[in-house]
Amino acid sequence: MNLQKKIDDVERRVIAACQRSGRIRDEIHIVAVTKYTSLEMTEAVLQSGCLHIGESRWQDAKPKWDALGSLGRWHFIGHLQTNKVKDIINKFQYIHSLDRLSLAKELDRKAREKNIQVKCFIQVNVSGESSKFGLAPAELISFAEKLVSFSHLEVLGLMTMAPYEAPDQQIRQIFSDLRRLKDDLNEKSIFNYKIPHLSMGMSNDFEIAIEEGATWIRLGSVIVGENEE
Numbered sequence: 001m002n003l004q005k006k007i008d009d010v011e012r013r014v015i016a017a018c019q020r021s022g023r024i025r026d027e028i029h030i031v032a033v034t035k036y037t038s039l040e041m042t043e044a045v046l047q048s049g050c051l052h053i054g055e056s057r058w059q060d061a062k063p064k065w066d067a068l069g070s071l072g073r074w075h076f077i078g079h080l081q082t083n084k085v086k087d088i089i090n091k092f093q094y095i096h097s098l099d100r101l102s103l104a105k106e107l108d109r110k111a112r113e114k115n116i117q118v119k120c121f122i123q124v125n126v127s128g129e130s131s132k133f134g135l136a137p138a139e140l141i142s143f144a145e146k147l148v149s150f151s152h153l154e155v156l157g158l159m160t161m162a163p164y165e166a167p168d169q170q171i172r173q174i175f176s177d178l179r180r181l182k183d184d185l186n187e188k189s190i191f192n193y194k195i196p197h198l199s200m201g202m203s204n205d206f207e208i209a210i211e212e213g214a215t216w217i218r219l220g221s222v223i224v225g226e227n228e229e
C-alpha cells in the first residue's frame with residue numbers, strides 16, 4: 001500500500017470509530033510517528049498533509065528536524081532525558097512524556113530562557129507494566145499540583161500506552177481509566193482551566209482509544225510501516 005492509501009485507510013477507520021462512539025471527527029488529532037523511518041519518508045508524510053510528526057529520540061529526529069523542522073509540528077513521544085531538554089526545546093512544540101518533577105523543572109527553566117510555552121502531556125503508567133515509564137495513577141494529583149507553579153509549561157492533558165498485546169477489554173479499561181483520571185483532575189480544579197486532551201492509542205489500538213475519548217492518537221506502523229496488510 002502506498003502512503004496516501006494508508007492515510008486514507010486510517011482516516012476511514014478514525015471516522016468509523018467516531019461514528020460508533022458518537023464523537024466528532026475534528027476532536028481527534030493524529031501524530032504520525034516517524035521514528036523508524038527515513039528523512040524521505042518523513043518528508044512524504046508532511047507533504048501528504050500530516051502536519052504533526054512524532055519522534056522518540058533526539059539523535060534519530062535531528063536530521064529530519066534539521067531538514068524539515070519548519071514544515072511541521074513536532075511531538076516528543078519517547079522517554080526524555082533531562083540533559084536532552086536543551087536539544088529539543090524550541091524544536092518540539094509538544095512533549096507527551098512528562099513523567100517526573102526534575103524533567104518539569106528543566107523544561108520550565110529552558111522554556112523560560114527562550115520565552116516560550118511548552119505544551120505537555122503527563123504520562124501515566126496506567127497498566128502498571130514495569131517496562132513502561134510514567135507516573136503511577138496514585139501519584140498523579142500531587143504531581144499535577146506541583147506543575148501549577150511552572151508558568152512556562154502548558155499542561156494539555158494525559159498520555160498513556162496500553163500493553164502491546166492484551167485483550168481488547170483490558171486495553172479499553174486502561175484507556176477509560178486514563179479518561180477518569182483526567183476527569184478527576186478537572187473536578188478537583190487542579191489547574192485553573194480544564195485540561196482538554198488525552199494522548200492515547202497507537203497503530204494496534206487507536207480505534208478503542210477513540211471510543212474511550214482519545215483526542216490525540218500516535219500512529220507509526222499503520223502509516224509508515226513496510227508491510228501493513
Ligand SMILES: *Cc1c(COP(=O)(O)O)cnc(C)c1O
Nearest residue numbers: 033056077202203218219220221
Ligand atoms: C512508537 C510509538 C508509537 C507508534 O507506535 P505504532 O505501534 O507503530 O503505531 C506511539 N507512541 C509511542 C510513545 C511510541 O513510542
